Amino acid sequence: xxxxxxxxxxxxxxxxxxxxxxxxxxxxxxxxxxxxxxxxxxxxxxxxxxxxxxxxxxxxxxxxxxxxxxxxxxxxxxxxxxxxxxxxxxxxxxxxxxxxxxxxxxxxxxxxxxxxxxxxxxxxxxxxxxxxxxxxxxxxxxxxxxxxxxxxxxxxxxxxxxxxxxxxxxxxxxxxxxxxxxxxxxxxxxxxxxxxxxxxxxxxxxxxxxxxxxxxxxxxxxxxxxxxxxxxxxxxxxxxxxxxxxxxxxxxxxxxxxxxxxxxxxxxxxxxxxxxxxxxxxxxxxxxxxxxxxxxxxxxxxxxxxxxxxxxxxxxxxxxxxxxxxxxxxxxxxxxxxxxxxxxxxxxxxxx
Amino acid sequence: xxxxxxxxxxxxxxxxxxxxxxxxxxxxxxxxxxxxxxxxxxxxxxxxxxxxxxxxxxxxxxxxxxxxxxxxxxxxxxxxxxxxxxxxxxxxxxxxxxxxxxxxxxxxxxxxxxxxxxxxxxxxxxxxxxxxxxxxxxxxxxxxxxxxxxxxxxxxxxxxxxxxxxxxxxxxxxxxxxxxxxxxxxxxxxxxxxxxxxxxxxxxxxxxxxxxxxxxxxxxxxxxxxxxxxxxxxxxxxxxxxxxxxxxxxxxxxxxxxxxxxxxxxxxxxxxxxxxxxxxxxxx
Numbered sequence: 001x002x003x004x005x006x007x008x009x010x011x012x013x014x015x016x017x018x019x020x021x022x023x024x025x026x027x028x029x030x031x032x033x034x035x036x037x038x039x040x041x042x043x044x045x046x047x048x049x050x051x052x053x054x055x056x057x058x059x060x061x062x063x064x065x066x067x068x069x070x071x072x073x074x075x076x077x078x079x080x081x082x083x084x085x086x087x088x089x090x091x092x093x094x095x096x097x098x099x100x101x102x103x104x105x106x107x108x109x110x111x112x113x114x115x116x117x118x119x120x121x122x123x124x125x126x127x128x129x130x131x132x133x134x135x136x137x138x139x140x141x142x143x144x145x146x147x148x149x150x151x152x153x154x155x156x157x158x159x160x161x162x163x164x165x166x167x168x169x170x171x172x173x174x175x176x177x178x179x180x181x182x183x184x185x186x187x188x189x190x191x192x193x194x195x196x197x198x199x200x201x202x203x204x205x206x207x208x209x210x211x212x213x214x215x216x217x218x219x220x221x222x223x224x225x226x227x228x229x230x231x232x233x234x235x236x237x238x239x240x241x242x243x244x245x246x247x248x249x250x251x252x253x254x255x256x257x258x259x260x261x262x263x264x265x266x267x268x269x270x271x272x273x274x275x276x277x278x279x280x281x282x283x284x285x286x287x288x289x290x291x292x293x294x295x296x297x298x299x300x301x302x303x304x305x306x307x308x309x310x311x312x313x314x315x316x317x318x319x320x321x322x323x324x325x326x327x328x329x330x331x332x333x334x335x336x337x338x339x340x341x342x343x344x345x346x347x348x349x350x351x352x
Numbered sequence: 353x354x355x356x357x358x359x360x361x362x363x364x365x366x367x368x369x370x371x372x373x374x375x376x377x378x379x380x381x382x383x384x385x386x387x388x389x390x391x392x393x394x395x396x397x398x399x400x401x402x403x404x405x406x407x408x409x410x411x412x413x414x415x416x417x418x419x420x421x422x423x424x425x426x427x428x429x430x431x432x433x434x435x436x437x438x439x440x441x442x443x444x445x446x447x448x449x450x451x452x453x454x455x456x457x458x459x460x461x462x463x464x465x466x467x468x469x470x471x472x473x474x475x476x477x478x479x480x481x482x483x484x485x486x487x488x489x490x491x492x493x494x495x496x497x498x499x500x501x502x503x504x505x506x507x508x509x510x511x512x513x514x515x516x517x518x519x520x521x522x523x524x525x526x527x528x529x530x531x532x533x534x535x536x537x538x539x540x541x542x543x544x545x546x547x548x549x550x551x552x553x554x555x556x557x558x559x560x561x562x563x564x565x566x567x568x569x570x571x572x573x574x575x576x577x578x579x580x581x582x583x584x585x586x587x588x589x590x591x592x593x594x595x596x597x598x599x600x601x602x603x604x605x606x607x608x609x610x611x612x613x614x615x616x617x618x619x620x621x622x623x624x625x626x627x628x629x630x631x632x633x634x635x636x
């Protein structure tokens with residue numbers, strides 16, 4: 001596959017701080033690429049540089065092999081869906097979607113057919129004459145996406161467009177966006193601080209922190225094999241531990257919990273364990289497992305996401321453990337003692 | 353409950369007194385006196401003659417037409433001149449500087465209309481600042497006549513009314529989300545398209561309310577046309593002034609005052625209809 005977008009050593013300096021620092025990446029044609037990071041990590045600045053609203057301090061942005069240096073936003077083959085959608089309140093749905101087409105030399109009849117086609121595609125036929133202020137959040141979302149997609153951009157940039165929606169609708173729009181992207185095949189670059197949005201929709205996710213990319217990977221790899229401690233802590237839930245010593249293949253946490261992790265060629269300082277990595281009541285014959293006794297502190301019921309908070313008797317470390325909602329652990333209650341096993345491979349260690 | 357009623361009346365009475373004594377009664381009195389006409393026998397009778405004379409003598413309605421057309425043009429001019437300034441002050445300059453610039457704009461109001469007009473006289477007169485400078489530079493030999501012409505009158509009216517356009521337009525532009533401008537430019541719109549399709553439509557209520565204020569101020573102004581326009585200025589308010597103070601024909605003056613009120617209201621109503629604006633929205 002071709003690289004539709006290449007970003008080379010891109011930096012953006014503002015007075016007093018660096019928003020984006022030497023970022024290198026590429027996006028494949030037709031992909032759904034997400035940039036995931038906490039607020040203030042520079043992801044919006046990066047997006048604004050790609051769309052042309054912000055000029056890069058260093059580096060280059062190449063779209064379909066062409067450098068975008070000095071090309072204004074209105075001339076770039078990218079379109080953006082803004083965080084607040086930025087629909088034009090003085091126009092109805094049809095006029096909003098037709099706005100970009102009217103700026104090009106396209107015949108009236110073609111504009112009408114293309115707008116109609118686009119509205120059909122996003123499920124808004126019949127809404128042509130409605131004012132955008134009369135629409136629901138999800139419908140406004142679709143108008144904003146239709147308004148950009150009707151121009152057939154090489155890349156569609158989305159700046160946290162689901163942020164303003166309520167949770168239920170957000171879950172729904174996540175799936176809808178992914179399906180829409182598959183159907184049209186336009187390359188999407190999606191910016192979010194919500195890891196679930198990024199993991200569910202994307203082919204590739206870049207995790208951004210303090211102006212740099214920590215890791216670019218598939219959602220599954222990002223979750224299974226986080227490369228840095230930031231990614232391990234930011235993507236998905238994790239139990240973090242400080243490591244005070246590593247001798248003869250044994251890690252010791254700051255509270256004195258000892259865990260076996262052989263063959264590390266560096267001295268780790270941080271350890272992350274996923275809640276679902278803990279095995280409740282493991283059978284004796286499993287290999288590579290440390291078994292420890294814990295006391296249940298509280299049960300945090302949340303349907304399929306139910307967890308227990310437990311205290312390790314050996315060290316007083318408190319950990320969150322996923323609790324499968326099946327008959328086996330139905331009787332578990334506060335104060336119970338449980339045996340918990342952890343496989344060595346599930347101990348994610350980092351140098352910093 | 354009774355106590356609350358008392359305070360309520362205490363607050364409402366000054367308002368009612370103000371409205372009745374200072375606005376309603378004088379206008380009703382003016383309205384009634386506009387129908388009083390002294391016939392050949394020296395007896396005051398009720399008649400439409402005061403109004404009819406407006407249409408019978410062409411100088412009157414031609415002056416009115418001239419006043420109205422000039423007022424409309426100057427209002428449009430005020431919009432054209434101030435809109436970029438308002439846009440610059442709300443969207444380009446940072447907030448802390450923009451309030452300073454607005455204070456600068458207020459200075460002519462503090463100084464007063466009469467003083468600013470004398471200022472313009474100093475600038476525009478035959479051997480005033482501008483002419484002397486041009487002669488000094490050798491661009492012209494003889495002074496250009498600017499003072500006591502329509503040109504100087506337009507400048508004076510424009511200068512005193514601009515602020516009343518800028519403030520409402522600025523507050524309308526303030527509520528314009530910057531991302532709308534960015535979205536339009538992202539969709540391929542030129543600067544001109546963004547201005548005409550996004551910025552101006554958004555600011556329309558502010559433009560309309562600024563327009564009404566400026567138009568009313570200009571059509572009802574007396575000082576600038578009288579001083580800067582010179583003898584030939586022919587402004588409708590000057591005719592009203594003449595009836596009241598020169599020919600001492602108060603009922604004729606009252607009739608003309610009412611004509612001015614009604615015709616200028618009609619023009620505003622017509623323009624609002626034409627641009628699809630609602631008075632409630634403009635007023636807010």
